[in-house]
Amino acid sequence: MRSAITNSGFEFPQKRITINLAPAYLRKIGPGFDLPLAMAILAASGQVEAEAIADCALAGELSLTGELRAMRGALAVAQGAAAHGIGRVVVPASRAREAALVEGVQVIGVLALHDAVDILAGRREVPPLAELVPEAEAPAVLDPPDLADVRGHDALLPAIVVAAAGGHNLFLHGPPGTGKTMLARRIPSILPPLSRAEAIEVTRIHSIAGLHSGGGLVETRPFRAPHHTISPAGLVGGGPVPAPGEVTLAHHGVLFLDELSEFARSSLEALRQPIEDGRVVIVRSQRVMLFPTRCMLVAASNPCPCGFGDHRCHCSAADLSRHQRRLSGPLLDRIDVTVAVGRPSAQALRDQRAPASAVLREHVVAARERQTRRFAGLGVACNAQMTPRMVRELVGATPSALRLLYELHDRDGLSARGHHRVLRVARTAADLEGSDVVGPEHVTAALAHRTDAAPNQTAA
Amino acid sequence: MTACAAACDECLRRTDLIAAVAGSIDVAWREKRGRTSRVLARPDAELIALDPSTAARYERFDAGRARARIADAGLTAVCRCEPVYPEQLRELPDPPAVLHIAGSLAAMPAGEAAAIVGARRATPYGLEVSRSLGRGLTAAGLPVVSGMALGIDSAAHAGALEALPVAAAPVAVLAGGAEAAYPARMRRLHTRLIEAGAVVSEMPPGFTAHRWCFPARNRIIAALSTITIVVEAATKSGSLITADLAMDLGRVVAAVPGPVTSRYSAGANELLHAGAAVIRGPRDVLDLAFGADAPAVAEPAPLVPLDPAQRRVLDAVERGQGTLAELARTMDESRAASRTLSELELLGLVRRGFGGRYVRCS
Numbered sequence: 139m140r141s142a143i144t145n146s147g148f149e150f151p152q153k154r155i156t157i158n159l160a161p162a163y164l165r166k167i168g169p170g171f172d173l174p175l176a177m178a179i180l181a182a183s184g185q186v187e188a189e190a191i192a193d194c195a196l197a198g199e200l201s202l203t204g205e206l207r208a209m210r211g212a213l214a215v216a217q218g219a220a221a222h223g224i225g226r227v228v229v230p231a232s233r234a235r236e237a238a239l240v241e242g243v244q245v246i247g248v249l250a251l252h253d254a255v256d257i258l259a260g261r262r263e264v265p266p267l268a269e270l271v272p273e274a275e276a277p278a279v280l281d282p283p284d285l286a287d288v289r290g291h292d293a294l295l296p297a298i299v300v301a302a303a304g305g306h307n308l309f310l311h312g313p314p315g316t317g318k319t320m321l322a323r324r325i326p327s328i329l330p331p332l333s334r335a336e337a338i339e340v341t342r343i344h345s346i347a348g349l350h351s352g353g354g355l356v357e358t359r360p361f362r363a364p365h366h367t368i369s370p371a372g373l374v375g376g377g378p379v380p381a382p383g384e385v386t387l388a389h390h391g392v393l394f395l396d397e398l399s400e401f402a403r404s405s406l407e408a409l410r411q412p413i414e415d416g417r418v419v420i421v422r423s424q425r426v427m428l429f430p431t432r433c434m435l436v437a438a439s440n441p442c443p444c445g446f447g448d449h450r451c452h453c454s455a456a457d458l459s460r461h462q463r464r465l466s467g468p469l470l471d472r473i474d475v476t477v478a479v480g481r482p483s484a485q486a487l488r489d490q491r492a493p494a495s496a497v498l499r500e501h502v503v504a505a506r507e508r509q510t511r512r513f514a515g516l517g518v519a520c521n522a523q524m525t526p527r528m529v530r531e532l533v534g535a536t537p538s539a540l541r542l543l544y545e546l547h548d549r550d551g552l553s554a555r556g557h558h559r560v561l562r563v564a565r566t567a568a569d570l571e572g573s574d575v576v577g578p579e580h581v582t583a584a585l586a587h588r589t590d591a592a593p594n595q596t597a598a
Numbered sequence: 599m600t601a602c603a604a605a606c607d608e609c610l611r612r613t614d615l616i617a618a619v620a621g622s623i624d625v626a627w628r629e630k631r632g633r634t635s636r637v638l639a640r641p642d643a644e645l646i647a648l649d650p651s652t653a654a655r656y657e658r659f660d661a662g663r664a665r666a667r668i669a670d671a672g673l674t675a676v677c678r679c680e681p682v683y684p685e686q687l688r689e690l691p692d693p694p695a696v697l698h699i700a701g702s703l704a705a706m707p708a709g710e711a712a713a714i715v716g717a718r719r720a721t722p723y724g725l726e727v728s729r730s731l732g733r734g735l736t737a738a739g740l741p742v743v744s745g746m747a748l749g750i751d752s753a754a755h756a757g758a759l760e761a762l763p764v765a766a767a768p769v770a771v772l773a774g775g776a777e778a779a780y781p782a783r784m785r786r787l788h789t790r791l792i793e794a795g796a797v798v799s800e801m802p803p804g805f806t807a808h809r810w811c812f813p814a815r816n817r818i819i820a821a822l823s824t825i826t827i828v829v830e831a832a833t834k835s836g837s838l839i840t841a842d843l844a845m846d847l848g849r850v851v852a853a854v855p856g857p858v859t860s861r862y863s864a865g866a867n868e869l870l871h872a873g874a875a876v877i878r879g880p881r882d883v884l885d886l887a888f889g890a891d892a893p894a895v896a897e898p899a900p901l902v903p904l905d906p907a908q909r910r911v912l913d914a915v916e917r918g919q920g921t922l923a924e925l926a927r928t929m930d931e932s933r934a935a936s937r938t939l940s941e942l943e944l945l946g947l948v949r950r951g952f953g954g955r956y957v958r959c960s
């Protein structure tokens with residue numbers, strides 16, 4: 139601080155300095171306080187007019203030479219300023235475009251401490267944004283992965299499209315090396331484009347987490363694939379200064395858990411509530427934090443310990459039931475759609491060419507629009523979030539469709555919980571076809587994608 | 599309950615003695631390398647000699663109290679001195695002195711009966727075959743005898759119960775007391791077997807099995823049955839002991855072939871190589887048991903005729919192509935296939951397994 143001030147051509151006051159950071163109950167951590175602290179010292183020692191920094195929020199880390207470094211969370215600072223009716227926000231130039239996403243505040247991007255002083259004192263013009271961060275400097279978006287790249291899995295696409303269209307969590311079940319990760323990584327490409335409000339939320343989260351390089355709005359849905367050794371705190375958020383976890387970083391996007399059976403049970407338990415509620419609450423002694431966690435969960439697993447899952451499988455029934463028990467813990471309950479991924483045949487690899495993501499996305503968007511209309515004012519965004527009561531009242535299943543479900547229920551093929559999940563997916567299948575009622579054909583389609591709890595061995 | 603079911607004092611006393619010296623028999627059994635008959639065939643005096651401290655108990659034995667305990671446990675006891683005692687058991691060199699029966703004495707097989715035995719650690723293939731044999735044979739009127747162990751045994755019992763109500767009552771033979779489910783997680787199966795048939799043991803109620811009791815139980819399974827079928831056994835499986843005992847009794851020994859690469863089928867395949875009858879399904883067993891008079895096995899005939907699409911998908915599932923990826927190449931084919939699979943499932947012809955692979959219900 140001292141060197142930043144002196145190196146910027148100012149004088150560091152030669153007396154005892156007391157700085158009070160209020161309110162006291164908040165724990166204040168991070169280098170973002172450098173700039174405001176320096177500015178306060180300068181104002182207190184008369185080197186900057188107090189009026190110059192009125193109605194102004196400042197944030198940024200100072201280097202020893204007085205230059206401003208990139209910071210995290212510029213968007214959040216600007217939003218906070220706007221919420222408190224503060225008119226101007228000073229942030230490092232590299233983060234100006236990000237902060238400028240907030241309407242109603244003037245964003246001043248500065249390169250160094252003396253810049254900020256000059257501009258605030260009115261000795262220099264506020265530099266236009268375009269000059270600070272040319273548009274072209276926004277990181278060039280690589281071609282996002284497209285489903286057309288995937289060959290030999292056309293038969294799985296209906297299930298994946300249904301999952302994407304209804305916001306249903308998805309379980310990909312298949313041997314290693316068959317393309318589960320490849321498919322999962324492409325799911326964001328068929329989800330509807332982010333709305334502006336969603337994009338700002340995602341940008342803010344990613345900026346706070348330091349994943350965003352300041353190029354303005356994040357426009358693609360996030361895809362997060364944490365390794366299975368991740369801790370519960372890493373997954374749902376936490377730490378002494380609570381930081382968002384993977385499930386929050388995947389907000390409005392896809393959280394992919396490969397090798398689901400390898401994740402610690404405690405991690406999966408922790409994930410259950412956020413997946414269900416769309417948010418996670420982290421309580422620390424000083425405060426309660428709330429992170430949004432609305433994401434589509436995509437899980438993948440080997441069908442059995444040996445990995446084959448078909449006639450070549452040489453696992454014993456005991457091995458299988460152990461494996462299935464590991465899987466069917468807390469999360470499988472929340473997964474509406476399961477699809478078996480197999481090794482594509484050579485012929486399929488040669489001949490199949492999946493439709494481009496853009497084509498599939500049109501169907502998804504149309505189905506989502508139907509859902510938005512249906513759930514207007516109900517606080518629910520898509521079919522997957524329907525409460526049991528909404529399932530009863532809004533699905534619109536025909537009697538013959540319901541009869542099919544009861545029949546399977548009586549045959550022990552379907553649990554009560556499974557019953558609702560099938561109806562939610564059937565509703566999505568109907569939405570994809572533009573149908574108001576759920577008929578038997580939608581139920582049979584949904585049944586073939588259902589998730590079962592692990593069966594009891596030798597059910598007697 | 600049959601009125602003449604009874605057990606004489608002598609046989610009850612012998613049973614009590616065997617229970618009392620069970621720990622010593624364990625030692626003697628290991629010395630004799632697993633041949634229970636060499637121990638269990640000995641007269642009472644020699645059994646007392648295994649553990650002289652039991653002599654006093656033997657002298658003071660109170661048959662009335664033993665009968666009360668049996669009645670309290672809800673069991674029926676029948677001893678080898680009674681005419682209702684199953685004739686087949688008398689062919690053993692060491693027939694059990696007393697049979698304790700939970701359920702109905704009338705359920706004890708009198709003529710042809712099939713034992714289905716196999717590994718506790720079984721594969722889904724073995725379980726499916728065992729279950730379908732249990733169901734098919736019971737439906738055709740051939741009683742199924744097994745040991746209620748995990749894996750193949752309990753699958754056979756479960757299959758048999760699926761075919762009820764029919765004339766062929768299922769029989770389970772336990773190593774410990776017949777009134778208690780062993781293993782404990784088979785409680786529900788135990789109850790249903792008692793309702794539908796019989797659960798029997800040579801040991802008195804409350805007795806917890808020692809290791810030798812399992813091969814001893816196997817000799818009863820082998821003796822009660824005219825055919826012993828081994829479904830999935832590794833090379834050192836206890837079910838091979840049952841097959842040996844059946845062979846000693848001159849009964850038919852049969853086995854279900856498994857993949858030559860699977861160690862869970864190695865024992866069964868070895869039996870086949872040694873000349874055991876090949877079992878591919880209930881029909882093969884019925885041919886062995888009844889020859890030309892074999893009753894027809896009810897094929898699981900579809901209730902409604904299948905349309906060509908359903909037939910095609912069913913055929914594919916039967917060939918082991920049970921996932922959407924294996925059934926369809928395009929998105930449209932996949933949508934059609936998923937509907938057809940659900941239709942077949944609703945018809946009870948296929949079953950959706952964990953993870954979305956469909957298999958044929960047998």
